[in-house]
Amino acid sequence: MFLSSSSLTKHCWCLRHFSANIKFSSSSSKPRLLNHQDKDCEDFLPWLERKAGVQVSSKVYIGKSAHGRSLFAAEDIRAGECILQVPYNVQVSPDCLLPKVRTLLENEVGNVAKLAVVLLVEQNIGLESEWAPYTSRLPQPGDIHSTIFWSERELEMIRQSSLYQETMKQNAQIERDFSTIKLVLDRFYGIFEGVTLRDFKHAHALVGSRAWGSSKGASLIPLADFLNHQADSEAFVLNDEDMQVSEVIADHDYAAHEEVFISYGKFSNSTLLLEYGFALPYNKHEEVQISIPHHDLLPKMKFEILQGHLFPVTNDANVFKTSGNSFTIKEVKSVEGKGKGLPQSLRAFARVLSCTSHQELEDLTKEAAETDGRLARRPLKDISREIQAHEILLSRFSQLIGEYNASIESLEKICSVPTCENFATRRKMALNLLNGELRVLESASAWLKNYCATLH
Ligand SMILES: C[S@@+](CC[C@H](N)C(=O)[O-])C[C@H]1O[C@@H](n2cnc3c(N)ncnc32)[C@H](O)[C@@H]1O
Numbered sequence: 001m002f003l004s005s006s007s008l009t010k011h012c013w014c015l016r017h018f019s020a021n022i023k024f025s026s027s028s029s030k031p032r033l034l035n036h037q038d039k040d041c042e043d044f045l046p047w048l049e050r051k052a053g054v055q056v057s058s059k060v061y062i063g064k065s066a067h068g069r070s071l072f073a074a075e076d077i078r079a080g081e082c083i084l085q086v087p088y089n090v091q092v093s094p095d096c097l098l099p100k101v102r103t104l105l106e107n108e109v110g111n112v113a114k115l116a117v118v119l120l121v122e123q124n125i126g127l128e129s130e131w132a133p134y135t136s137r138l139p140q141p142g143d144i145h146s147t148i149f150w151s152e153r154e155l156e157m158i159r160q161s162s163l164y165q166e167t168m169k170q171n172a173q174i175e176r177d178f179s180t181i182k183l184v185l186d187r188f189y190g191i192f193e194g195v196t197l198r199d200f201k202h203a204h205a206l207v208g209s210r211a212w213g214s215s216k217g218a219s220l221i222p223l224a225d226f227l228n229h230q231a232d233s234e235a236f237v238l239n240d241e242d243m244q245v246s247e248v249i250a251d252h253d254y255a256a257h258e259e260v261f262i263s264y265g266k267f268s269n270s271t272l273l274l275e276y277g278f279a280l281p282y283n284k285h286e287e288v289q290i291s292i293p294h295h296d297l298l299p300k301m302k303f304e305i306l307q308g309h310l311f312p313v314t315n316d317a318n319v320f321k322t323s324g325n326s327f328t329i330k331e332v333k334s335v336e337g338k339g340k341g342l343p344q345s346l347r348a349f350a351r352v353l354s355c356t357s358h359q360e361l362e363d364l365t366k367e368a369a370e371t372d373g374r375l376a377r378r379p380l381k382d383i384s385r386e387i388q389a390h391e392i393l394l395s396r397f398s399q400l401i402g403e404y405n406a407s408i409e410s411l412e413k414i415c416s417v418p419t420c421e422n423f424a425t426r427r428k429m430a431l432n433l434l435n436g437e438l439r440v441l442e443s444a445s446a447w448l449k450n451y452c453a454t455l456h
Contacts, residue, residue, distance in 0.1 A: 056086055
């Protein structure tokens with residue numbers, strides 16, 4: 001999760017910068033919430049502070065929220081105040097593994113898998129583990145909704161989205177990591193004894209949804225990892241390497257007993273669902289992965305030109321993940337604007353596809369050589385060809401919009417069928433995902449229609 005977002009690992013100069021930009025807002029108009037204290041966690045903070053040897057927080061307590069456990073304000077909190085400060089010496093990192101085990105796993109698996117092994121080893125030790133008060137408070141397998149746990153029937157609901165394939169890939173990677181670890185740890189009879197793939201998957205999901213990238217590769221930060229995500233929060237978990245602590249600064253005022261939030265990052269619903277097991281009803285960071293089928297449009301020469309010119313490594317400010325004929329689209333905010341959200345590489349791809357003669361392709365390669373080496377980044381001189389190129393995209397978007405609408409319609413029909421609670425929750429998540437991706441496609445389609453109309 002946080003592991004993929006390096007921007008969350010900040011140093012103390014960032015803290016100062018952040019504090020200077022904090023918005024001071026009044027919380028007087030906000031509804032006061034009831035006390036949500038989780039009685040099962042009353043001894044958690046005293047345990048953590050004993051272990052750390054310092055105070056970790058006087059500002060928050062662990063409570064029950066609509067989304068599992070969460071942190072609540074123990075008293076009024078002012079914007080800019082430090083909510084919690086967790087020393088590195090009470091964080092769980094791959095360093096907690098026995099040195100011999102750490103060496104054996106060193107180059108075999110990534111940080112998430114290593115940290116998952118730490119959790120499993122500590123859980124195996126049981127109540128004798130020094131981390132038992134922490135590991136026993138982590139969500140159980142049934143509480144986690146990451147798509148890696150979805151049944152085939154549930155996954156069918158998101159087949160339209162690239163998340164379906166991403167989930168398959170993630171599951172395959174987890175299985176590979178599990179086999180590798182099993183093989184390595186067989187030498188340490190007892191350490192991994194009785195651990196199943198299901199256990200490993202659960203530990204992997206816990207780490208993926210609540211560990212931060214750190215100087216030790218990845219770290220679980222007890223207490224901070226009970227904070228839930230709010231998309232518009234400007235509070236983050238920050239690492240202060242000089243002080244050897246992780247901390248959270250309030251980005252606005254909180255009244256006592258209000259739930260306290262942070263932002264996990266600017267993630268699409270697809271990422272949120274895979275890594276954290278939830279999807280937002282409206283996600284402003286939504287994006288959709290699309291591919292442009294091109295076999296019938298792509299004779300050998302076009303293919304060679306595309307390979308050679310279209311996707312050079314670039315420092316383009318408009319950075320999008322692109323591989324081959326697959327593109328990441330973000331919401332296009334303005335129909336009349338510059339089309340920000342549609343990657344330039346996608347439009348260039350379509351321009352090459354629309355060429356019908358050898359000469360047109362040669363002209364494009366010549367133009368690329370004379371400019372920055374990137375092919376078809378400028379509008380085609382032949383207006384009708386420029387329109388045709390964008391119509392290729394429009395037709396693909398129309399097809400996808402039709403498919404998304406059909407998937408959403410059939411999902412909405414399932415509503416009346418009595419089903420289990422998990423299925424109902426995941427169906428709602430699937431609808432949030434598909435509706436969000438549809439919104440992105442429709443915004444791109446509207447922009448393309450407007451662009452073609454202005455050229456006509
Ligand atoms: C870092 S943990 C936060 C603590 C967690 N609620 C718990 O019970 O331990 C992240 C998990 O909390 C839940 N979560 C956090 N923010 C959420 C939100 N805005 N909507 C739904 N679930 C959320 C998800 O299950 C996610 O995987």
